[in-house]
Amino acid sequence: MSAQTSKNTRGYSPSMDFKNTDERLVRVCLIGNSKLNKMVHSLLPEFREVAEFTIIDSIFADALSSAHRLIEANAVDVFISAGANAFYLKDTLPVPVVPLRVSQSDLFVAxxxxxxxxRKMLLLTHEHQLTRTVDLLSYFGDIDLIHRTYSTVDEARDxxxxxxxxxxxxxxxxxxVCDLAEKAxxxxxxxxxxxxxxxxxxxxxxxxxxxxxRQEQSALADLLLSKMDAPSLLVNRKGYLIAxxxxxxQLFPDLHGRKRVPLQLPTIRFGELSDQATPLTIAERDYLATGSAFVLEDELVGRLYRFKPKVALVQSGVTKPVPKLTYVSAEMHHVIRLTELYAATPSxxxxxxxxxxxxxxxxxxxxALSPNSDGPFVAINCAAIPLDLLESELFGYAEGAFTSARSGGRTGLLEEANGGTFFMDEVNELPLTQQAKLLRMLQEKEIKxxxxxxxxxxxxxxxxxxxxxxxxxxxxxxxxEDLYYRMNVFSIKLPALRERLDDLEPLMLYFMHTLNNHYRYDISVAHLVKDLLPIFRAYQWPGNVRQLENLVERLLVSLSIYESIPALIExxxxxxxxxVAAGAVSTEEAADETAGGLLKQSEAEQIADALRRFGGNKTKAAEFLGISKTTLWRRLKEL
Incomplete structure (x- = not known):
């Protein structure tokens, strides 16, 4: 067995213009024996612009093992072969195999x-080739032709x-077959x-x-769907599952590995699902199911099915989905009472x-608890948007409003939130010029x-x-000042994690159970929480619950390289x-200090330690501390 790789040396027929389709070369592997390989090899210079080739001079079992090595190395896009070899590989390999087709003119010329x-001829072909064409050879008159077919090389030899x-x-x-004749x-x-x-x-x-x-589209669909929390399915126009x-x-275990097949699930009539939410019970749990159509140029190209869990809270006789919160502390109970009360108001x-x-x-x-719960929830972080784009992002713009304005204009985020909720995070970062426009929006309840x-x-x-x-x-x-009083109709102060340490244990349990299931570990969560809790309670948590979640994930994953929980603690x-950073203080010590005292000193030392550890890289330091890069910049300014 031998293998060789060839890159082509000149272009080929302009009627096959692959060059502009994809800049990457297609990786083609030819599997056959010497006579076919020599003929194909003579053609390779014609395809230099679009493909690179690997030629394997082997058949059947030997060829199969070579093919699998290429597949495992991700070094091939498609195989080509002929005769019994082609059909054997086609039935065996997970990568496309294109067989050589013998045309009517090929047979006549041969x-x-x-x-x-x-004038006496033996025509020996694979059983899937030359079915009706052979009958036409009778027009050659005095030719004495014997035609035999085979399914395997052993049968051909016999x-x-x-x-x-x-x-x-x-x-x-x-x-x-020609090799057999040559040997004879x-x-x-x-x-x-x-x-x-x-x-x-x-x-x-x-x-x-x-x-x-197809693979790129499927990977993109998988990526987009993976960002959706609710169970989501994407099908094409034929109803075949794409992603x-x-x-x-998890919700539909029977879907595993069933791409490019008709979407059929018991008890669900997909054809009846529309943009209007339909209540369904799946695995003894209630869901709201929707089926949104993708239409391109008035033609249906696919549908997105989503199944949102129906988590209910009864308030004033109305049932509405609400986000999950984990808490037991009196501080958070107070926050939730205010949340439920203020949500019902329009202010x-x-x-x-x-x-x-x-x-x-x-x-x-x-x-979720407001009268606008059926509308969209639109969020914006004022610190994350460049100042020169902030106004157009918030309010939108008309066609021709400025040089780079796109045709037809653009809908602003405030308009997109119409009928729902608009959440503006880090509102203190809003420039004064935009604050005036925001004030007008809140007063007039309209935008321009x-x-x-x-x-x-x-x-x-x-x-x-x-x-x-x-x-x-x-x-x-x-x-x-006027914007502050206009926004501050209802105010809720969220306590820091160090101010509600009663929630530390339930939060740890929640994050550990969630991550344990995600990583499919078999860890004694209760034992781990029990051993970590005293250490966690003594820490100040500058990044609060977000830092806690990140740290829990780090420890849970790290546990896999240690023999036991005590070894992890050590x-x-x-x-x-x-x-355990030097200068870290307990909650009791922190309570005796002023806001600018020991607590800030501890945070400064932790930040300085993280920056030293990562050579001044603020992005990595922020990830290590469990806080955002924006927060790190702000803390550095304050120090």
């Missing part, structure tokens, strides 16, 4: 060539050896032509392109709290897109959040040095 040797050689003077067949000293003509081999290569390149595009996110695969709500305390989660809770005279009435539940004391920002002239200085 017979004419063979007639120069003898037919050839058992056929009386005085019955034919020339053999026509595949490359393998009988003249032969290979039934394959250069033109058929050229067409084989072109067909393989086309098949590889189509398959690659299913992990939560859908703005201001959320204040440190980073990682769950401000967006409370905002979603307000949305940039460059437009049209006003758009709004019906939104407005929720703002910030990590600073806005009264201090007002006193320092960084925030408009290794904490290496795995989670922030927990």
């Amino acid at each position: 017979v004419m060539k063979a007639s120069a040797f003898s 037919i050839f050896q058992n056929q009386k050689q005085d019955q034919f003077g020339v053999v026509i067949g595949s490359s393998f 000293g009988i003249p032969y003509v290979m039934v394959y032509s250069r033109e058929s081999c050229r067409f084989l290569i072109e067909a393989a390149i086309t098949r590889a392109r189509v398959e690659r595009k 299913a996110n992990p939560s859908a695969q 703005p709500v201001l959320l204040q709290g440190e980073t990682g305390t769950g401000k967006e989660l409370i905002a979603r809770q307000i949305h 897109p940039v460059g437009s005279n049209r006003t758009i009435p709004l019906n939104i539940k407005f929720v703002a959040a910030c990590h600073h004391d806005l009264q201090v920002e007002v006193a320092n002239k960084r925030f408009r 290794a904490l200085p290496l795995i989670a040095p922030e927990l």
Whole structure:
């Protein structure tokens, strides 16, 4: 067995213009024996611009093992072969295999060539080739043709050896059959032509392109669906399953590995699902199912099915889905009581709290409990949008409003939130010029897109959040006083994690159970929480609940390299040095200090330690500390 790789040396027919389709070369592997390989190899320079080739001079079992090595190395897009070898590989390999097709003209030309040797011919072909074409050979008149078919090379060998050689003077067949004739000293003509081999290569390149595009589309669909929390399924226009996110695969275990098949599940009539939510009970749990159509140029191209769990809270006789919160502390009970009360009003709500305390989660809770719960929830982080884009992002713009304005204009985020809830995080980062426009929106309940005279009435539940004391920002002239009082109709102060340590244990249990299931570990969560809790309670948690979740995941994954939980605890200085950093203080000590005292000193030391550890890389330091990069920048400014 031998293998060689060839890159082509010149272009080929402009009628097959793959060059502009994809810049990556298609990786084609030819598997056959020497005579076919030589013919195909002579054509390879024509395909230099679009493909690279590997040629394996082998058949059946030997060829199969070589093919699997290429597949495992991700070094092939498509295989090409001929005769029994092609159909054997096609039934065995997970990568597309394109067989060489023998045309009517190939056979006629081969017979004419063979007639120069003898009028008695043995035509030996694979059973899936040359079915009706052979009958046409009767028009050649005085040719004495014996046609035999085979399904395996062993069968082909037996037919050839058992056929009386005085019955034919020339053999026509595949490359393998020609080898048999050559060893027997009988003249032969290979039934394959250069033109058929050229067409084989072109067909393989086309098949590889189509398959690659399908895989990319499938991977993109998987990626998009994976970002959706609710179980979601994507089908094409024929109702064939294209993608299913992990939560859908858990909800419907029978879907595993069933891509490109009709979507059929018991008790669910997919054809009856529409944009209007339909209540369904699946695995003894209630869901709201929707089926959204994708339409392109008035033609249906697919559907997205989503199954949202129906988590109910009864309030004033109305049942509404609400986000999950984990707490037992009196501080959080007070927060939730205020949340439920303020959500029912049409006025703005201001959320204040440190980073990682769950401000967006409370905002979603307000949305779910508000009269606008059936509408969209639109969130924006003011610190994350460039100042020159902020106005157009918030209010939208009309066509031609500025040089780079796109045709038809753009809908602003406030308009997108119409009928629902608009959540503005880090509102203290809003420039003063935009604060004036936001004030007008809250007062007039309408907006005017940039460059437009049209006003758009709004019906939104407005929720703002910030990590600073806005009264201090007002006193320092960084925030408009009138906007502050307009937003601060209802205010909720979210406690830091160190201020509600009663929630530490249930939060640890929740995160550990969730991550334990996600990573499919078999860890004694209760034991781990019990051993970590005293250490966690003594820590200040500058990143609050977000930092807790990140740290729990780090420890849970790290446990896999340690023999036991005690060994993990002993290794904490290496795995989670922030927990045992020099200068870290207990909750009791922190309570005796002023806001600018020991607590800030501890945070400064932890931040400095993280920056030293990562050579000043603020992104990695922020990830290590369990806080956002924006928060790290802010803390550095404050130190």
